[in-house]
Every structure is written in C-alpha cells, then in structure tokens.
Amino acid sequence: MRQIIRRRDIVEDELRYPGEPSTAGSVDVHSASEWIAAAVAGSAPGPGAVLLTATDEAEALAEHLAPLRWIVIDFAKIGEGRGYSQARLLRQRYHYARELRARGAIKRDQLFFLARCGFDAFDLDPAEDLIAALGALGTFSVAYQGGSDTLVQVRRRLPDAAA
C-alpha cells in the first residue's frame, strides 16, 4: 500500500492513478481531459479526483472544480517546475480549497516550496524517507514572498496585497 504525506501525517493512499487497478474503497484518478469531458456532459463521477500533467492548463479545470476532492499534479522529471504555477493558480485565482497533491520526481528538498505554493499532500519519490521529509516542512522559518501556505508558517516582513 502506497504511503503519502497528507498535511503533517503519513497515511495510506486511497487514490488509484490512471492505469492502477482499483481496490475496495479506492478512488480512481481521472485525467484532466476525461474529467472535463465528463463534467461538460453532466456525468462527472464523484467524489472526484483529477491528475494534471505539466502541460495541462489549470484554467481548463476552473469551471469544474466544485465536485473535486483531490487534484494531483504530476512532476514527471527532476527539475519540472510548471506544477508550482498550476498550484498557485488553483489556490489563489480559482480558490480551490481541497486536497492538492504533488506526485512524482520530488523529494524532501522540494517540499517546502511545494507547500508554500499550496500543496498539502505529497506522494514522493518511493526512495524518500517520509519521516525525514516531514521535517523538511520546517526547512525555513522565514520567507520574502507571499504564499498559499496552509502547512508551513513563515515570518515575513511585508504583507500580501490582499492581506
């Protein structure tokens, strides 16, 4: 059973990514195009989970967010960075408030930035030590920029525009 970090806990994952077999109680994750097509046809299954790849546009989901309980953003390669902007858009512009998960080629070294961009769940590289990774949420206690933090707390000198 896959373990993930959800907020500040290590939990067993109920999601099944595209291509993975379903089990009792598991939730299938849909590709963005599948989800949008079903939503447009009025047949979107709930509770919904969607996988965004780096080339999917967050905007395309904007009108179909309400039934979604999980959005998973895929980081296919080391150094992939588009997901950080996708997360910021989903949280800040489209006010998506449920689970936003990062998955793929990510380790504890990216965790702090991911959390600051609004991710609150992490399916890390299988080789990563999840206990150590949880500690990485406290890598920095200060920051210069605004964020979509719910997981990490930082001291800042300047408030956000909206604050």
Next chain:
Amino acid sequence: MYRYDQIDQTLVEERVAQFRDQTRRFLAGTLSEDEFRPLRLRNGLYIQRFAPMLRVSIPYGLLSSRQLRMLGSIARRYDRGFGHFTTRQNIQYNWPELEQVPDILADLATVQMHAIQTSGNCIRNITSDHLAGVAPDEIVDPRPYCEIIRQWATLHPEFSYLPRKFKIAVTASAHDRAASEVHDVGVHLKRGADGALGYEILAGGGLGRTPIIGQVIRDYLPQAELLGYLEAILRVYNRHGRRDNIHKARIKILVRALGVQEFRRQVEEEFEANREVAPQLPAAEVARMRAFFEPPAYERLDDIPETSGPGARTASLAPYQAWYRYNTRAHRVSGYRIVFVSLKKHGAAPGDITAAQMEALADLADRYSFGMLRATHDQNLVLADVPQRVLGELWQALEGLELATPNIGTLTDMICCPGLDFCSLANAGSIPIAKQIHARFDDLDYLYDLGPIEIKMSGCMNACGHHHIGHIGILGVDKHGKEWYQITIGGSAAAPAALGEVIGPSVPKEAVADTIAKLLDVYIEERQDEHERFLDTVRRIGVEPFQERVYETDHSPA
C-alpha cells in the same frame, strides 16, 4: 549598503543548514548525482574539470571591506589562495573541496553573504551599474530596487524550478553599464510623464548560442507594481517556456516564438488577472530600502586639478598620470574621484585576485573609500568614493599590489571566461589568448592611441565571456580536437546594444593576436580622427575592409 535584519540572517543560516544536509546525503549515497545536481547548482556549486567550482553572490556587485576580507580568507583557507571575479559581478573559487563547501557557506553567512541562486534554473544574482550612486548621469540610485528584487527572487517558491536560468539587470542611467539589453529582463528606472518614478521593462534578451537583444514590453510601469509585473513575466515563462531542449529554454526563445506582441499580451493579461493578490511595493518599503543606500559622509572638498595633485609631488609623473587618466573617473561630488582597480595585469587571468590582494584592498577601501567596493561587469573592482587629495597615496599602494595597470577601457582590459583551463564546457582556452594579446600589445602608448576598445572572449558558445557584445569578440571553437577562434567585430553592451558580426572563418590559436593586429591596422588607417572609436569606425565602414585585411593571403591561388 543593505544590512541584514533577523529575517535575512535567519534565511541564509537556514539555507546553509539545508545545503549541509543535502551535501551529507549526496556523500552518503542517498542522493544520486542527478538528484544532487539541481540542488548544488542552486547554491552555486559546479563540478568542473578538476574540482568543484563555487560561485558566491555579490548582489549588484556591492561589497564591504569586511566582506572582501572574508572572501580573501576563504581563498586562503579553502582554495589555492585566489578568487576569480566574473562578468556578472560575482566571485568564483576554482578549487574548493565538496566536503568543505557547507563550511564556506557558513563563513559567508557571518558577513551577510551567500551563494544562493548563483547557478541553476532559477533567478540569478541581480546585476546593476557598478557606478550606481556615484554616476553623474543617473536619475535615481538603482540599488534599492536591486535589493527589493533580490529579496523577492530569493528562494521564490514558485520560480525555483524554471525552464532555464533567468537574469535580471537594473539600471537608472542613460549610459547602460549593466548590459541590460542582453538580459532575460532589463529594468530601467525612468520618470513618467507626471514625473513619478517607474520603470521601462525589457524582456527576451540574452547571449549564449542564440544572442538576442531584449525588447521593450512595458514602456512605463508605476513604481509600486514592479514585483507584480515581474511575477507575471516569470509565471508566463515558467508555464510556457520550453523544457524539452536546454538550448531553446531561455525566455528569449519564448519571446521570439510568440512574437513580442503576443508575449506582451500574455504578460499583461496575467498581470491584470493577478492584480488582487500580486506582491505590492509600498512607497514606505522603497523609502526603507533607500535609507540603506544613502551617500557616505562626504567631506566638503574642492576639486584638485590633476597636475597639482599629490601624485605629481610624490610619484614619478608619467605612470601616475596614465593611471589617473585611464583608471579614474569623475565623481559627482566635488573633491572626490572614482577609482578602478585593474584586475587585468599582464600575465594574470582577467578577473583573478589573490587572497593577499583582497585583504590589502579591503584595508585600502577602509582608509580611502568609506569601506566599500564594487565589482564590475568587466571583471575589475571599483573604489567609488576616493578623496582626490589621497589619489597619489592610493596609486602607490595599488602599484605595490600590482592592481594599478593603467589599462581600464583599453584593449588589454579584456573580459574572458575561465575557458578550457577550468571549465568542463569549454571548447578552447580563453586565459592563454588573453595572455597572448597582453604580450602582443604591451606598448601602452599604442594602447592609448587606440582609444577605448572592448575585447570580450568566451571559450565556448555559452558565451560567459559575452563575446557577442565585444567591440572585438573572440569565441573558442573546437576543430578536430584543436583550439580555433572565431572573431566578431561591432558588438556593443552599451545602448544601443549590438551583436558583433563574424568576420570570416575561425583562426588558429597562434594567429589570434596577429588577426587582432590586422583589425587594428585597418582601424588606424580608416578612422576619421583620434576621437572616432574602433566601434564607431566599424559601424561607419562596415566589416568588409576588416575582412579583406585579415583574409587577404587566403585569396591567393592554392
């Protein structure tokens, strides 16, 4: 200069701790080389030909004497006794041990320095005019804005894994001393129609293997909106810049592919959509930053005519006069002068400086220039606020340190990358060519007669030596395992920026100085008078006369 408060200090110390842990995991084998590479690069650490290379950030080139002493101490303790100033106002160490890098970073943190984002696909050190705050032609000191951008860019959570590196230059003078037109983003301070301060924003410039001059995407941006606008540019780039090909991943390729109109439209649309949550730059924050860059406590002094200055009494006249003329510049405060410290001594690699020189120079800065120095884009240093009455003493001290070669702005004030001697990317040597040119053109009178000429040299097409924008550019290429050099002329870093034109087939290593001599002969013959610079002559008559001279023997039947 900017002084860290508790937030800044905590941040660099926490970054040191993070990097120490990353290094430990790499050495223990729990981080692979592929995983460690982007992490170490984000902290300025390359693995080079012989050893790691550590690049330390000098924000917009500004250094205190205390910081320079620490840089010297690091060179002594962790390197082979020298450092190398780069073309982006930073310093590099070529021989540190990987295991000791966390300790170096911890030492740097004690003097409010770091190596954050000096490499890797992220926002790099913010560069600016090395004469900021003393330049007679600036409309406002750009450094407070540089520091504001530096802080915003440091460990930015959204923009730390960009498609490629991202360089921002800020200027506030008509004369662009920061090559801002060949940066990913150029920020030009300007006054709007109502006199209020704001910015002209350029994007899409860059050198490397596809040199492009940046284009204006916003004619005037109000002061408070700087960070929101930069955030919009970065977000468009982060989302849509190419990631499939490292050679097409810079923002310049995106701007060119979309066209500047469409790129501008996307940035403006993102800027508007993000307005409510974008970071703001309140006037109070600008004022807070400005307070860090107040002018030093200048004395009320009268200008001293050069010939009656102390140098004339205490020193042999001609060398002092040459130094005064070439290595010092007018200051906007009477009784003061700007002094360039030449790191272009014959026989040394451009930009190299020893630990002993750094330490002695720190003392000179304390004694003669309010304890401050600047690093320039041309790999020299500047003491910006020197009272004219001490110029003679300072000259003697710099002479004793071999830092007074009177060649600033002349042919031998070359800039060059580390090249094949240190860099694993290079195709050819740069430093040996610099030495060859120094040896060939060692007659100062001839150099002075040639007037201002900028030679810029890179050991490969990555263009760290900015060869495209040299009046004479030299690019090292590999031909069947041998080092050859392609020559360009007519490039310029100063506005209007221009890319040099290739004069013809590359020349072998031993022929570089001879080739330059031929170019100079044409210039001497063709210039209208001694005030017409080499660059102006090239612009006026074109490259053909130069090509004909260089390749004339090639036209003979084989």
